[in-house]
Structures are given as C-alpha cells and as structure tokens.
Amino acid sequence: MKIVSWNVNSLSVRLPHVLDYLADTAPDVLALQETKVPDDKFPAAEIEAAGYQVIYAGQKSYNGVALLARQPFAHVVSDLPGLDDPQRRLIAATVDGVRIVNVYIPNGQEVGSDKYIYKLRWLQSLYDFLQGEMAIYPRLVLLGDFNIAPTDLDVHDPVRWRDKITCSAGERAWFDVLLGLGLIDSVRCLYPDQPIYSWWDYRMSAFRRGWGIRIDHILVSREVRSVSAGVSLQPRMLERPSDHAPVWLQFE
Numbered sequence: 001m002k003i004v005s006w007n008v009n010s011l012s013v014r015l016p017h018v019l020d021y022l023a024d025t026a027p028d029v030l031a032l033q034e035t036k037v038p039d040d041k042f043p044a045a046e047i048e049a050a051g052y053q054v055i056y057a058g059q060k061s062y063n064g065v066a067l068l069a070r071q072p073f074a075h076v077v078s079d080l081p082g083l084d085d086p087q088r089r090l091i092a093a094t095v096d097g098v099r100i101v102n103v104y105i106p107n108g109q110e111v112g113s114d115k116y117i118y119k120l121r122w123l124q125s126l127y128d129f130l131q132g133e134m135a136i137y138p139r140l141v142l143l144g145d146f147n148i149a150p151t152d153l154d155v156h157d158p159v160r161w162r163d164k165i166t167c168s169a170g171e172r173a174w175f176d177v178l179l180g181l182g183l184i185d186s187v188r189c190l191y192p193d194q195p196i197y198s199w200w201d202y203r204m205s206a207f208r209r210g211w212g213i214r215i216d217h218i219l220v221s222r223e224v225r226s227v228s229a230g231v232s233l234q235p236r237m238l239e240r241p242s243d244h245a246p247v248w249l250q251f252e
Contacts, residue, residue, distance in 0.1 A: 003029040005143040007244035011035040033104035035064035057088040083125040099137030103144035143218040154214035183219040225252040
C-alpha cells in the first residue's frame with residue numbers, strides 16, 4: 001500500500017495539483033490537511049471522477065482534513081473525542097484493514113501563548129484517542145501536518161529555530177510521547193541521518209535555498225512494515241504551490 005500525506009493549504013486553489021498528483025503517482029490513500037473548504041463546497045465529484053472515494057471534515061477558510069482512497073472506508077471518525085472543539089482537524093477511517101488517522105495539529109502560534117496551550121491540550125486529547133484506537137487496530141497509521149519538527153536534524157538552521165514554535169521542548173516532548181505509544185517515525189527510520197524537509201516558507205526564496213523544516217509525518221504501528229518513504233518535491237516547484245510537499249510511505 002502507498003499512502004501520502006499533503007497539507008495543500010487550500011484545496012480550492014490546489015485542486016489541479018492534487019488531481020495531477022493522483023494521476024501521476026496513483027497512491028492507494030491520500031490524506032489532505034488545510035483543505036479550507038466547507039463540506040457543502042468540497043469538490044467530491046472531481047475527486048471521484050479521478051477514481052477515488054473521499055471523506056472529509058471541513059470549514060470555511062481554515063483547517064479541514066480529507067481522506068481519499070481507492071478502497072471503501074469503514075468506521076469513520078471525524079471529531080476528536082473528549083475535546084469540545086469546532087475546528088476540523090482530524091478524520092480517521094479503516095481502509096483495506098489499515099486504520100488511518102489523518103491530523104492537522106494546531107500550529108500554536110508562539111510558545112507560551114493561549115494557542116500554544118490549546119495545541120498541548122489538543123495533543124493530550126489525540127493521545128487519549130490513539131490509546132483506544134491502537135487497542136482495537138493493530139495496523140495503524142497516524143499521519144498529517146504535526147506542526148512539530150522532532151529534532152534539530154529536521155530543521156535547516158537549528159540555532160535560528162531553537163525554542164521557537166514547532167521546535168520547542170514541549171512540542172518535541174509530545175512527539176516522543178506519541179512514539180511511546182509504539183509508533184515508528186517511518187521516514188526517519190529509513191533515513192536516520194539525512195536532513196529531510198517537508199515545509200518551506202514562501203518568503204526569502206526558502207525552497208530554492210533549502211531552508212526547510214520537517215513537520216509533516218507518517219507514524220506507523222510496528223505491525224506496518226515500511227518498505228520505502230520520502231518527500232515528493234515536484235509539487236512544491238509548481239506555480240502557486242502549497243508551502244508543504246507531499247510525504248509518502250510504501251508498506252507491505
């Protein structure tokens with residue numbers, strides 16, 4: 001199975017990019033974040049015409065997640081239990097025996113701010129949810145935009161980013177807590193020493209200069225045997241691209 005995670009930063013703007021990516025790479029599952037589309041305006045017909053079933057949880061202008069798959073979805077969840085929150089940041093479903101949890105974790109804005117506290121609270125609720133999911137589904141994939149760069153290897157300039165949002169000690173500790181559930185960082189497992197980035201600022205020609213960070217992840221349970229993984233850079237080179245590139249994993 002090949003599964004891809006991609007923060008598209010507005011599906012309305014990037015729909016042609018998504019359709020081209022589906023045609024070119026034919027993933028079994030594509031998880032999208034920051035669709036920024038309310039459910040009544042989601043382009044389901046265009047995606048279904050490309051050969052994919054789709055489920056989504058969206059809102060206007062902000063957030064929004066979706067799952068696209070060639071096989072049917074089962075046991076869909078589109079709210080994070082235990083968190084009274086109107087923001088659409090999670091969708092989960094089972095596809096061909098694999099439980100897929102697609103997340104858009106809050107950015108947090110600034111360390112110590114109210115939004116940072118909200119991020120940590122959201123991560124606690126995610127952890128509680130995953131404990132139950134992993135007890136039911138031994139083959140589980142947690143993927144999406146985590147807004148966390150786990151280590152200095154995941155940042156082009158660790159000194160500049162030190163203690164900043166996405167790189168703070170509190171956020172990195174939560175990433176380790178998620179791994180402590182028995183999850184494996186699939187990309188880092190295959191490339192333990194290689195700088196790999198998935199997001200580049202639109203400003204200062206960051207992509208061309210290689211000034212990136214790795215905040216998009218695919219974590220897998222130990223029953224999911226990773227074969228290959230990487231980041232698809234070509235979509236980031238397109239005209240009016242998302243600031244994120246797709247992250248992909250092939251597994252048995």
